[in-house]
Amino acid sequence: MGKKEDIGRIAEQRIVALYGQAKKTTDGELSHAYISLLRNISKHNRKRIPPQIKNAFCKSCDRMFSKSGSSTRLSSSRGYLSVKCGYCGKERHIFYKG
Ligand SMILES: [Zn+2]
Numbered sequence: 001m002g003k004k005e006d007i008g009r010i011a012e013q014r015i016v017a018l019y020g021q022a023k024k025t026t027d028g029e030l031s032h033a034y035i036s037l038l039r040n041i042s043k044h045n046r047k048r049i050p051p052q053i054k055n056a057f058c059k060s061c062d063r064m065f066s067k068s069g070s071s072t073r074l075s076s077s078r079g080y081l082s083v084k085c086g087y088c089g090k091e092r093h094i095f096y097k098g
Pocket residue numbers: 058059060061062063085086087088089090
């Protein structure tokens with residue numbers, strides 16, 4: 001196990017921790033700040049954001065769907081969920097299997 005791997009693991013832990021904070025806070029701007037930060041960590045460390053976290057926020061404005069007043073539509077024939085961000089209006093398709 002090299003040093004690089006350790007850094008990767010720390011980065012992942014920080015991403016998960018920041019997401020937990022973003023989810024917990026009732027302050028929309030603070031939540032936004034946490035999401036921006038975790039995305040930066042992911043970028044700098046070339047660490048992928050776990051899918052369950054990635055699907056929970058809007059990529060164009062870094063705000064959590066659960067806090068932006070988003071609307072979700074199920075497109076079962078195509079196998080995805082369509083989530084529209086309540087903040088910037090961007091639509092996102094979340095694919096699922098089955
Ligand atoms: Zn958005």
